[in-house]
Amino acid sequence: MFHARDHLMRFADRPCLIHDGEVLCYGDLAEAAARAAARMPGRRGLIGVEMRPEPRAIATYLGALQAGHAVMPLPVDQPDLARTLARRFRPAALWSRQDGRWRGQVLDNAAALHPDLALLMQTSGSTGQGRGVRLSARAVAANAASIVDYLRLDAEARAGLVLPLHYSYGLSVLHSHLAVGASLWLAPGSVLDAGFLPGLAQAGATSLAGVPHHFRMLDGIGGAGALPPSLRCLTVAGGAMPAADVARWARAMKARGGAFVVMYGQTEATARIAWLPPEHAMRAPDAVGQAIPGGQLLLRDAQGREITAPGVEGELVYRGPNVMMGYADQAADLRLGPGLDELATGDLARRGADGLYRITGRLSRMSKIAGLRIGHDALERALGGDHAVWGDDATIWVARPAGPAAESAADLAARAAALAGIGRQHVQVLECPALPRRPNGKIDYPALRRLAADSAAPGPEARSVQALFQRCFPARAIGPEDSFASLGGDSLQHVELSLLLDRRLSGLPEGWENLPIRALESARPRPGARVPMPVLARALAILAVVVSHQTGWPVYGGAAAMMLLLGMSVAQHRRQALAAGDWAAFLRPSLRVLVPYGLVLAGFALAWHQVPWVSVLMLGNFALTTPETHLMLPYLYWFVEAYVQITLLLALLFWPPPARRWLARDPLAAGLGLLALACLLRLTLPEFWPLPAGRSQFSVPWVFYLFALGWCIACADSRRARLGVMAAAAVILPVAAYLGGNWYGGWIKYLSLLALVAALLTVRAVPMPRPMVRLAMHLAQAAFPIYLLHRLVPEVLMPRAGLHLDPAMTDLVAVLGGIALGWAAAQAQGWLSAQWSFRSPGRPAATAR
Structure with missing residues (x-):
């Protein structure tokens, strides 16, 4: 197995993990894993490991497997989810980074495990209430061997790893490369981070695995032409990529002597089920391909009979050694043995005359209205453009981004009804600023269902961190995985949200701009009141502008500081x-x-x-x-x-x-x-x-x-x-x-x-008494309205009010009045944003037409 100490030591002197400019050899990883194994509980149990993209986390993961434990990979910086999973599955220990240090926590009442259980993964997109997937060591090893086979991996391969390691696709990249003594560059952040392309080139990566959303981001920074010459293989999975994009990327990689490999898989099959040989990518860009080595694909109709004729739609079924042992919904399920010999994927597909499989929809994404069976995925494709479709046996919903559109909502509903063959009364249209998506780029249909169901009235959750984000981004679809950085906020939103979060959290957590909303809900600010230096500078700058415009005092440079x-x-x-x-x-x-x-x-x-x-x-x-x-x-x-x-x-x-x-x-x-x-x-x-x-x-x-x-x-x-x-x-x-x-x-x-x-x-940041911190934040938040309006006080309002004061009092009233007028305008703007946010994607008006 890839995790065994003897296996790792076979490649002792070869590079293994490249992280933060340092290279960790296989021998170093083997020693680190052995040390981690020695710190594990003595009795076999489930070990939760926060799968950060760093050597320490990988060594802990491998060490837990070496010590004979099963591992439950945990997402990064989601302590609430980790606690929920711990309550459900009762691990023997949890390992995570806390306060900058890697720590293990031994827990009581650990669940008993089946001897074959090696991994407990969570289904794609699931929260703490999703389903656990029980995977055996045999399944994990078989899937890694299949990937090595069809991708022709060897010890010279080097992957650029941007996928989360708690995600089955990302973990499969790690497993397959460790299996052959290959190496991995652990990317420190997003594809759009400034250091990504230089880091990829400097690492000498030969391959890069991503989901369709990664490739959309790569398109935005130059596409294949921006990738380093060393990169010879790109793989995509985790969702359907448009056929035109597959063909385009395949052409680009072929032109540079490389390969673009489309793959299809599910966590329930460890990771991979099918792959599309690169030579077919331009001829059949809509296909997911053929079964991986060692596996078999087939189709079944609604009565459970195998479909052998080409071109007939049925449920896709997979057989192979990488099929899961079964699901786990609670700790008691972890002692169960294997219960499956094949996987019914829940996906609808057709097999073409060329022997390649094409996914046509999801079995669960169906409605039966007026006796007609309506596939939501098929209707989405027929509508074209940026639409999302879901529904039940009474109503079909069609969502689209708000904004200028070629057809009205009524026309869109009529077109959808005609395509589905049902009456117009069965179709509702939801307009939202943007279709909500999960981290892997897939449309978040549960979020769309909530958008359609929610009322426009504010509720108790209006005080949540997500509601505060929604107030500052009223025209955006806000989800728990969003952060200020990922939403691309501007300086005005930064100051406004800083003030709101400071009130909500009694301080600003370090680096809050990059923390997802889910993490901010439970984040702890640093002790003591502090105002961020740019916020303090903004407050002082606008104060200097107002004072210099009124008094002529030598407090020059306020506007210049605002430009900086x-x-x-x-x-x-x-x-x-x-x-x-x-x-x-x-x-x-x-x-x-x-x-x-x-x-x-x-x-x-x-x-x-x-x-x-x-x-x-x-x-x-x-x-x-x-x-x-x-x-x-x-x-x-x-x-x-x-x-x-x-x-x-x-x-x-x-x-x-x-x-x-x-x-x-x-x-x-x-x-x-x-x-x-x-x-x-x-x-x-x-x-x-x-x-x-x-x-x-x-x-x-x-x-x-x-x-x-x-x-x-x-x-x-x-x-x-x-x-x-x-x-x-x-x-x-x-x-x-x-x-x-x-x-x-x-x-x-x-x-x-x-x-x-x-x-x-x-x-x-500058330590200050909390009233002064709040004052500085209020000034900074209102800086632009103050700039626009402050001269109205001495030049318009005071003369009309008949205020003729001595020069010193005139200056005082003009300065304080200008600041107060701008602050009042900022509060009014904030109130309007709060009202609009209740009709935004976070709490929509869910306009049904």
């Missing part, structure tokens, strides 16, 4: 969308700026009885006119215009695929390139295109380098990189002070910015 923070935000929260060429996701956050700005424009247009067209066209900072003509807004709104212009400039610069691949591969280098371009613009363009005195400072060439510097701060993820960015700032900012007129105000401004750069590079 804007660069950080785009690099942190929108870079992946930019690198993937997902222009809708990249541009969408701009609406959170443009909608309030549009309301301000409308207000000025009503007051002036004239439309300020120059500002409508976002050209006010080009010095085409002055506010006195009422063709543009007051000067302070230059920031919004510069923001929009920089956003469009970034889209233009990274429109070419090579530029996006560079951005995905090395975001810091891309940021330094932006900084070099920005410095060149600052030094040259004002000379060739001089604007009137005092207007240049509002233009993009004057401020773009601050944005680029913020980008570099966000991407500086090592000590060396941070020192490099700090050195660049130490040169650029004093030069900017000198070029800006060499006066004391300029030096105050740019040296303050230099101190801010140093703080952002070195300080993650």
Whole structure:
């Protein structure tokens, strides 16, 4: 077996696991597994192991098997699910990372096991209430041997592992490579992470296994052309990939002398059931292929009779040594012996005249209405486009993403009814901003059922973490596996959600942006009240803007600091969308700026009885006119215009695929390139295109380098990189002070910015009394509304109220009133978001037409 110490030692000097820049040889893994085995309980039992993509977890997994135990692989960072599974299946011990350390917890009342049981997997997409799959050592070894056979794996193979190891597909990659002394690169994060492609190349990976969603992400960062030359084999499983995509990837891999292998499997068959030989991928891209070596496929009709004629649909049945022992719903089931000699997959399929099998639907995804048998999968394919279909024997539901559509909901319902051959009254249409999907990319039908069933009224769960996310992302389908990073939030959403989570959790957990909602629900914040440095900087920046605009005190640089923070935000929260060429996701956050700005424009247009067209066209900072003509807004709104212009400039610069691949591969280098371009613009363009005195400072060439510097701060993820960015700032900012007129105000401004750069590079969070933390968060959350509205207090509201105070009191009322007005607008915006969130995918209006 692949896990045995003697087997591992056969390849003692060969590389095995590559992780975090280090190579662990088979001999090292064998020793680590032996140490883990020695720490296991003495009596055979079920061992739960949190399957992190790191050598320590793999050694613990192998050590448990070496010690004679059965293993229950657990997902990463889901302690609630681990506890639920522990209650149901009563493991002898749980191993997981806690507080940064790998720890084992021995439990009482361990369940008795059948001697053949080696693995207890959870069915795909299941929660703690799903079904356990009992797998024998023989089944695991047989499936690994089959995969080695048809993929022709040998000791020179090296897999890039991005699949979760608690998932049967990911675990099969580990098993098959260990079986032949091959090696694996353990990818530290997502395919879209900046270091993924460079890491894959540096590791010398020869293969990569993924689900269809992984390949959609790869398409966004350059497709097969972005993959390193060493990569010769791509495999896909875990869901149906569109035939056109299969053919395209097969052509791309053939052109580079490699292979694209479609596979089909279920956890109940350990992992793999069928495979499509690469030579058939372009000719039969809709097929899952043939049985794996050592296995057999057949079809049965509804009466249980075998179907032998080609082209006839039936349930797909698999026979082979890798079939599970049976299901387990509770601890008592773990002592049961093998109960199956074949697996009825529950999938409907046809066998073509070419001998290849094609999946046509799911047996359980059927409705029988008016005597007609309606396959949900077949109806989905017939509708085309981005639709999801489910239902029962009374109603067929069709879901589609909301937005501009070629046909109305009524027309869609009528078309679906005609295709299914049923009356229009049996079809309901659900519109949602996006079809919810599971981590493996499959449509989440249970989530769609909940969307259709939920009412629009808020309930007690409105205080849950998921509800807070839904409030900040009202137009998105939010699920428990989503995180702020995966949702691509912007800086405004970041600050808003920081404040909401701080209230809900009594503090912000470390790295909360990357934690899934499921983990945040039970996360513990660090002791003591702390405000994140970017949030504190944002609060101080808007305070400086308001004070300097009213008083003329030398608190210069507030707007410049906001531009620098804007660069950080785009690099942190929108870079992946930019690198993937997902222009809708990249541009969408701009609406959170443009909608309030549009309301301000409308207000000025009503007051002036004239439309300020120059500002409508976002050209006010080009010095085409002055506010006195009422063709543009007051000067302070230059920031919004510069923001929009920089956003469009970034889209233009990274429109070419090579530029996006560079951005995905090395975001810091891309940021330094932006900084070099920005410095060149600052030094040259004002000379060739001089604007009137005092207007240049509002233009993009004057401020773009601050944005680029913020980008570099966000991407500086090592000590060396941070020192490099700090050195660049130490040169650029004093030069900017000198070029800006060499006066004391300029030096105050740019040296303050230099101190801010140093703080952002070195300080993650600042300890403060909790009332001060909340105050800073409120200021940061309301920063943009304050920026838009604060001058209305001294220039409009105070004169209309007849307030004529002494200068000091006027300044105080103007400053505090401007902040209060912006804060009130932010609260109103939050209230509207909360109301809208109850009609969003998390708690939908579930519009049925």
